[in-house]
Amino acid sequence: xxxxxxRPYGGTPKDTEDKFHGNRILYVGWDRxxxxxxxxxxxxxxxxxxxDFVAGPLAQAFGDHPQWAQIDWTKANWxxxxxxxxxxxxxxxxxxxxxxxEVLRLQTPDLQGIGGCAI
Amino acid sequence: MDMNAKKKLGLKEKYALMTRNLGWETxxxxxxxxFPQMDYEGIRIHDWDKWEDPFRLTMDAYxxxxxxxxxxxxxxxxxxxQNNGHLNVTDARYINxxxxxxxxxxSLEYNAHRGFARLGREMRGVGPQVACQMQAIDxxxxxxxxxxxxxxxNKFYNGFHDWKHMNDRVWxxxxxxxxxxxxxxxxPFEFIIAIGFSFEYVLTNLVFMPFISGAAYxxxxxxxxxxxxxxxxxxxxxxxxxEVIKFMLEQDPANLPIIQRWIDKWTWRGVRLLTIxxxxxxxxLPKRVxxxxxAWEVYFEENGMALFNDLARYGIKVPDCAALIKKEKDHISHxxxxxxxxxxxxxxxxxxxxxxxxxxxxxxxxxxxxxxxYRPRFEYYRQREKEGKRFYNKTLPMLCQVCQxxxxxxxxxxxxxxxxxxxxxxxxxxxxxxDHCQHIFEHxxxxxxEAWLPAHQIYQxxxxxxxxxxxxxxxxxxxxxLDYWHLDFGRDNLDFEGSxxxxxxxxxxxxxxxx
Amino acid sequence: xSNVFIALQANEDSRPIVDxxxxxxxxxxxxxxxxxxxxDVPGRMTIRRSSVEARIGREFDLQExxxxxxxxxxxxxxTDEEFTLSCxx
Ligand SMILES: [Fe+2]
Ligand SMILES: [Fe+2]
Numbered sequence: 160x161x162x163x164x165x166r167p168y169g170g171t172p173k174d175t176e177d178k179f180h181g182n183r184i185l186y187v188g189w190d191r192x193x194x195x196x197x198x199x200x201x202x203x204x205x206x207x208x209x210x211d212f213v214a215g216p217l218a219q220a221f222g223d224h225p226q227w228a229q230i231d232w233t234k235a236n237w238x239x240x241x242x243x244x245x246x247x248x249x250x251x252x253x254x255x256x257x258x259x260x261e262v263l264r265l266q267t268p269d270l271q272g273i274g275g276c277a278i
Numbered sequence: 279m280d281m282n283a284k285k286k287l288g289l290k291e292k293y294a295l296m297t298r299n300l301g302w303e304t305x306x307x308x309x310x311x312x313f314p315q316m317d318y319e320g321i322r323i324h325d326w327d328k329w330e331d332p333f334r335l336t337m338d339a340y341x342x343x344x345x346x347x348x349x350x351x352x353x354x355x356x357x358x359x360q361n362n363g364h365l366n367v368t369d370a371r372y373i374n375x376x377x378x379x380x381x382x383x384x385s386l387e388y389n390a391h392r393g394f395a396r397l398g399r400e401m402r403g404v405g406p407q408v409a410c411q412m413q414a415i416d417x418x419x420x421x422x423x424x425x426x427x428x429x430x431x432n433k434f435y436n437g438f439h440d441w442k443h444m445n446d447r448v449w450x451x452x453x454x455x456x457x458x459x460x461x462x463x464x465x466p467f468e469f470i471i472a473i474g475f476s477f478e479y480v481l482t483n484l485v486f487m488p489f490i491s492g493a494a495y496x497x498x499x500x501x502x503x504x505x506x507x508x509x510x511x512x513x514x515x516x517x518x519x520x521e522v523i524k525f526m527l528e529q530d531p532a533n534l535p536i537i538q539r540w541i542d543k544w545t546w547r548g549v550r551l552l553t554i555x556x557x558x559x560x561x562x563l564p565k566r567v568x569x570x571x572x573a574w575e576v577y578f579e580e581n582g583m584a585l586f587n588d589l590a591r592y593g594i595k596v597p598d599c600a601a602l603i604k605k606e607k608d609h610i611s612h613x614x615x616x617x618x619x620x621x622x623x624x625x626x627x628x629x630x631x632x633x634x635x636x637x638x639x640x641x642x643x644x645x646x647x648x649x650x651x652y653r654p655r656f657e658y659y660r661q662r663e664k665e666g667k668r669f670y671n672k673t674l675p676m677l678c679q680v681c682q683x684x685x686x687x688x689x690x691x692x693x694x695x696x697x698x699x700x701x702x703x704x705x706x707x708x709x710x711x712x713d714h715c716q717h718i719f720e721h722x723x724x725x726x727x728e729a730w731l732p733a734h735q736i737y738q739x740x741x742x743x744x745x746x747x748x749x750x751x752x753x754x755x756x757x758x759x760l761d762y763w764h765l766d767f768g769r770d771n772l773d774f775e776g777s778x779x780x781x782x783x784x785x786x787x788x789x790x791x792x793x
Numbered sequence: 794x795s796n797v798f799i800a801l802q803a804n805e806d807s808r809p810i811v812d813x814x815x816x817x818x819x820x821x822x823x824x825x826x827x828x829x830x831x832x833d834v835p836g837r838m839t840i841r842r843s844s845v846e847a848r849i850g851r852e853f854d855l856q857e858x859x860x861x862x863x864x865x866x867x868x869x870x871x872t873d874e875e876f877t878l879s880c881x882x
Contacts, residue, residue, distance in 0.1 A: 162725055164318070171728060195620075197675035197696070200737075241700075260708075273654070274658075276655070289871060332869040335859075492827070506802050
């Protein structure tokens with residue numbers, strides 16, 4: 160459907176990749192850890208290695224949670240756009256196929272939030 | 279002239295003289311050119327004279343009663359200020375609800391004024407023209423009285439100092455701002471369904487009745503006065519909203535699907551917006567009149583449903599979102615407070631944990647959700663506070679492209695899982711909090727791709743303090759964003775516990791009640 | 794049949810109006826809340842000028858109600874003599 164407008168109206172996307180100074184938006188949520196009220200919006204160079212992203216910005220964001228340090232990374236799962244995703248830690252975010260405004264969900268089946276209460 | 283002749287005119291005749299005989303068919307210019315915005319939304323109107331005016335308020339009566347309302351209002355506000363009435367509110371935490379109100383609502387009122395002023399010009403029938411013009415004047419009055427009433431608090435408490443500046447910039451205030459700008463950029467018919475019907479008729483009772491009654495209950499005469507004074511106009515606005523929808527439906531059956539889509543869209547947009555009111559009612563009123571859920575059940579499920587039943591004969595259906603809303607009513611106020619409490623470093627008001635008593639009240643009002651999902655969260659936060667580790671989330675949230683609310687809502691059937699929706703449009707990804715926000719986007723992507731999403735704008739570098747150099751060594755982006763918002767770190771934000779507001783209120787109250 | 798309602802500020806101006814509504818509308822239910830009163834009536838509610846006048850002992854214009862009105866539901870029909878709210882037009 161098209162918009163009802165008095166003149167033709169195209170709409171100019173406000174958040175295209177070119178506006179982020181070489182970075183990309185990446186959203187990450189940690190399932191059942193709602194101490195973080197919403198998935199986090201990161202702005203990251205696509206050349207950063209996935210492992211560095213996890214050890215750096217992600218750890219900084221989630222590290223305040225006591226379960227962060229307990230994550231067994233061999234058992235953790237990732238979803239990308241709600242589909243299973245197996246990142247290669249050594250490869251860059253870009254080479255892992257993570258485009259602009261991609262959303263990742265981290266699932267830690269053994270850790271369901273504090274007291275198992277999704278906190 | 280016999281002066282009594284005027285008196286003998288009944289209300290109906292008087293009103294008809296004003297609203298019908300003042301209009302005329304133009305001859306220098308064709309009517310379609312005089313009213314150029316009547317066609318482009320696809321709504322068909324055949325006979326404007328079929329418009330029935332719900333209230334028959336003539337201009338003389340309008341000015342008379344509005345003047346009386348203003349006199350009453352300002353008498354109360356003056357007395358309240360003169361008497362230091364702010365020290366009579368139940369608890370200084372309450373004042374934070376007013377900070378949210380001031381930074382969100384008068385700007386909405388002002389935009390409502392602009393929207394209805396435009397409609398007063400663009401509507402082709404004289405009846406709706408007059409009603410819209412009166413409403414335009416009402417709305418600017420609401421903005422003014424709210425600003426005047428709340429300016430008194432600015433003399434004493436932090437966070438009230440720059441509400442208009444903040445309304446245009448602070449992250450969470452993009453939610454109300456974009457809501458109304460979405461409406462104002464619609465055609466005139468969609469605007470009036472959006473604001474006159476979905477917002478005023480279906481939803482404002484939820485804002486003004488339980489919340490303002492709550493303000494009164496908490497000793498805030500100022501908010502009670504402007505709230506009820508505004509709401510007395512609202513009764514007229516609501517009946518305009520109802521009349522307009524019936525009129526449009528009766529004019530042409532082809533209008534039905536268009537109107538149904540607008541009702542679906544704006545009921546959902548409005549409900550999302552009211553999340554913050556839910557939070558105000560359940561968490562920010564120290565003395566509570568009723569829970570958000572109870573208010574919802576009375577004003578939406580009872581009254582709103584009665585309305586939809588009434589409209590069923592035109593083919594109008596209850597909006598699809600009603601099913602999800604029913605599930606969410608047990609959760610949204612708690613989820614919103616969880617968000618603001620943890621985001622308390624970037625708020626223009628103070629946050630706090632509910633006391634044990636308050637949690638017990640919440641358990642009793644939300645037996646199916648509070649103890650299971652939310653009490654454990656607050657108890658964990660309490661434990662952290664005791665250990666001196668009050669949790670602040672220092673990140674920026676992912677936002678819904680349409681409602682612009684952080685993605686804090688959970689799946690209808692699982693309150694422990696965030697609800698994620700996404701689509702691709704012209705090679706870009708867009709994210710939504712719900713199916714309903716996604717559908718709104720899909721219908722008019724041209725509009726919503728332009729959303730000014732604060733988190734993205736910050737990352738694009740558009741929200742730093744004037745003159746700031748993000749490349750300078752030691753540049754602190756968070757500090758610079760707070761400066762850009764005119765938010766004073768340590769005074770306006772953070773926990774209520776230990777705040778300047780808390781100390782001042784306690785000291786002044788002490789002075790007021792002892793010798 | 795669903796209810797219609799009217800809500801008024803709880804003050805001296807409203808009291809005779811509330812009394813008139815309760816007297817003239819069988820089935821009316823009064824709900825008192827902080828600073829306001831809400832009256833629900835199944836189907837239809839009528840406010841009569843004459844009933845209010847009988848209570849206040851002076852002439853009354855139904856539009857005076859505007860000053861203390863908080864909210865209402867249903868279809869409004871307003872004449873000099875009566876102010877009516879109904880579920881169906
Ligand atoms: Fe208003
Ligand atoms: Fe949304």
